[in-house]
Amino acid sequence: MIVENVLSENYAEMLKVWENSVRATHDFITDEDIEFFKPIIIEHAFPAVTLRCVKNEFGAIIGFLGVHEQKIEMLFILNEARGQGVGKLLLSYAVNKLAATSVDVNEQNPQAVGFYQHVGFKVVSRSPLDDMGKPFPILHMKL
Template sequence: MEIVVGVESDYQEIVAVWEASVRATHDFLAEEDIQFFKPLILNEYLAAVTLYCAKNEDGTILGFIGVAEHNVEMLFLAPESRGKGIGRVLLQFAINNLGATKVDVNEQNPSAVGFYEHMGFKVVGRSPLDGMGKPFPLLHMEL
């Protein structure tokens, strides 16, 4: 596995990883929510972050992380890549190389909350709505 810069030619595969990951971990989202966010991820969010991908020896994207202003804006893994240390490697990379110290996590995704807690993040605040004003509470976490 190698960590490489995510480039525009990776975006379609990244969005496919995002969608598979969300379907595997975000059971609180309805189909219309996934369809709402999908074009935003592709057309706006990926270009707004410093983006890195974990790729296997075949060049397949196993997961990706995006950071902006020391905040982990996105960290998603292909479902078959979960539990293999890839998320830990990506997060450590972002902390060590991109200065990541903060993350907002969906409160309704307890496995993600537990992952960040295990990695040393602590809850410092909570918002009842996500950044789009949707009723998906966020936990604000910091190292």
């Protein structure tokens, strides 16, 4: 597996990975929430970050990462590809190549919280609402 650059032509495929991952790991998010976030992600979030991806042997994106100003803004793995080292590879790339030292994680996603804690991130603060003002508590973590 190698980490590759992302082109804007990849956004639609990445949005499918995002939705697949969110449905598998964020059981607190509704279908309405997903539909609300989709245009924001593809139109605003993707263009605002440095994006990298990992593809499978067939050239399909199975995971991606977005970093902005040393903060991991997004890291999503296709559910079928979880547990195969894709997340670890992308996280290592974020820390070692993009100098990422912080991440915000949904408190209600204990697998993600544990993933980041396992590699040394610590919770430094908590917000009761997400950036959109929705009632999804966020843990602010730093290396």
